[in-house]
């Protein structure tokens with residue numbers, strides 16, 4: 001899970017793994033790994049979800065953390081356009097290191113203060129990702145689907 | 159020391175120390191197999207599995223640590239003294255409890271160790287600090303975004319609504335419910351509109367009923383005190399952002415974040431100002447919990463503006479003289495936009511490091527703005543102090559000019575401008591020192607990138623003059639105070655006048671003499687006024703051509719294009735619209751672009767030229783020989799002719815070098831099928847030589863100076879009569 005701080009990386013994992021959500025923000029330091037089993041079309045997957053400290057001026061992007069990754073989930077917050085700008089940046093850095101599939105997540109869709117991404121900008125980047133998914137860790141919208149879609153990608157491509 | 163980790167070591171002091179540190183220590187025996195030197199029974203089973211009394215492997219379930227082993231193995235293999243950290247990670251226990259660890263791979267005395275620390279308390283402490291910092295960061299960001307959105311919206315309304323009443327009504331209803339203060343001012347800084355929250359922000363409940371200070375008074379007072387160097391924003395019509403500390407006696411302490419933007423008309427003239435004011439006291443308060451965060455810039459770790467201000471005041475109250483250097487990165491905005499913010503940040507960090515390395519420890523360096531640094535040079539030897547200071551400033555600029563490697567291994571080049579003031583000679587008070595140093599830096603920037611300027615009173619006068627000239631120029635554009643003169647160009651072989659260069663003259667209403675282009679075009683270029691001015695000139699040129707055509711002289715007229723005009727993407731559209739309006743065939747226009755404008759961004763220039771060229775106009779390269787455009791460049795550009803710079807023609811009868819260059823350029827141009835124009839031809843000897851070298855066209859005083867249209871037409875008539 002990559003992205004700026006407070007976009008909801010930890011919340012997405014918590015919702016997916018434990019089915020819980022908390023309004024209270026507790027910033028992540030370093031890494032926490034969660035496990036989750038998933039079955040797609042009779043295929044068993046064991047997901048190891050690396051929830052990583054958000055990158056910002058207090059914490060730099062750590063290439064080491066994505067070394068062994070099979071897929072990357074790049075999370076943005078739909079109320080803060082800056083998180084999308086950061087994501088494009090993180091994307092560029094990650095792509096230098098790996099060609100694993102990347103999913104772009106636009107989180108917090110339950111809040112209605114959306115940034116106005118010009119259609120074209122998103123389209124320009126669309127092909128960079130195997131999927132662009134709008135989620136809410138609060139209501140759970142599309143959280144399951146997010147991880148499911150990664151499983152489906154592997155079923156199709158491996 | 160050598161065997162403290164040995165199995166045999168039973169030193170109880172060491173054991174106690176290790177226990178106190180709450181760490182498990184493993185000695186690597188072979189790949190991924192360890193000997194237990196020390197362990198903390200309560201938690202070591204979370205990270206390691208024992209395979210015998212003293213042997214262990216890393217616990218399978220501890221995924222992070224297993225991953226770190228890959229790096230650790232590589233590190234141990236190098237067998238060089240040192241430590242590699244894994245960074246923090248978190249394990250969740252079966253009971254839901256969280257534990258935080260950090261692993262260190264070490265090599266000491268030829269031994270490979272893996273130390274696993276339980277970092278519970280450090281983690282909690284850092285998390286608290288970072289939590290505050292991040293919350294503040296996000297609040298700040300959200301605030302900036304809201305202000306930004308609102309400003310975009312207001313700017314659109316203000317520039318696109320012609321009806322003033324309607325505009326004010328729309329703006330008033332828009333800002334009514336904003337969550338921060340907004341003020342709309344006229345161009346003389348008189349408030350027109352303010353929203354309710356703006357009054358609340360500045361409401362002070364003191365017993366002193368005679369409170370007469372308006373919000374605007376307060377802001378100006380604080381700005382003057384806290385950002386004296388930025389007073390010129392209103393003259394220079396630039397945007398400004400800053401944080402003001404407001405001590406409203408006796409109970410109120412507020413931090414205000416203020417953004418000021420001019421709203422400009424089509425000519426870049428200011429019609430309105432908008433102020434956005436937010437109360438960031440809470441954010442500031444959060445940050446102040448942490449001394450380090452409050453006084454040091456989190457990015458570069460240099461003292462921030464607040465601490466700098468304290469330091470400057472301290473230094474001003476003591477006697478020793480010092481120089482204050484105000485350093486401003488020249489193209490930081492461009493770098494941020496074209497390479498990305500992360501790269502911009504990285505650049506700032508590197509710049510800060512380079513600066514720090516060059517200074518002595520008694521010097522002070524701070525980051526006082528986005529891309530602005532201030533340096534106090536103290537303890538400079540009194541003798542030749544200014545010379546020493548200049549030498550240091552030059553060294554700083556050289557260091558900054560060195561290429562930067564940012565993360566994608568791109569090499570970025572940047573430059574900076576430095577303004578310098580001296581305490582106590584130039585000023586003794588912190589406000590003035592800052593104001594003057596900014597003025598000097600501003601002037602350094604105007605003289606071109608990578609410059610140094612010392613403050614002087616003359617400099618201040620010059621700045622005032624420049625601003626006056628800029629205002630006059632803006633009015634001149636509105637009032638159409640320009641006229642066109644034409645300088646004929648003659649075909650050497652036939653003697654016919656086949657072209658003319660259009661040049662501009664500015665005649666202010668009460669002035670006796672024309673102002674020559676050299677005295678205002680560079681200013682127009684710097685301020686962006688060249689765009690409306692260029693359009694006005696082009697329109698007047700079209701009118702001239704129309705008259706020439708009507709009188710039976712369908713000549714080609716060449717018009718100069720400055721770099722900013724080339725980058726203006728409405729250029730081509732405007733040109734063809736004018737040609738259409740005045741019914742002029744595109745072949746009758748030739749654009750002259752200077753060689754130096756090619757150097758900036760070749761691909762962009764190429765795209766613009768191709769677009770222009772598609773419609774049928776001609777293109778010439780002006781001042782050829784003075785820049786560094788290579789043949790390779792020329793081949794790729796859609797160019798029709800070359801103008802050899804006058805500096806090569808001046809001594810051409812005598813100077814062997816010039817002769818050689820000019821004849822080589824002519825041969826080369828002809829091989830590329832370009833026609834060659836020599837400008838600045840003043841005598842027959844020059845003409846003879848150029849004619850011998852097969853130059854195609856000449857232009858210069860020998861033949862005719864630039865003429866107003868009527869004189870120009872008479873000149874052609876006479877010239878043609880003489881020819882036949």
Ligand SMILES: Nc1nc2c(ncn2[C@@H]2O[C@H](COP(=O)(O)OP(=O)(O)O)[C@@H](O)[C@H]2O)c(=O)[nH]1
Pocket residue numbers: 003004005006007008009010011012022023024025026027028054107108109110111135136137138139
């Ligand atoms: N309304 C809403 N809030 C969310 C959502 N996801 C996360 N949050 C909140 O955003 C804050 C940061 O979430 P967190 O998961 O810690 O972000 P991380 O730093 O990316 O891990 C917390 O206060 C969460 O409650 C969401 O989908 N909707």
Ligand SMILES: [Mg+2]
Pocket residue numbers: 006009010011026027028051052053054
């Ligand atoms: Mg987190």
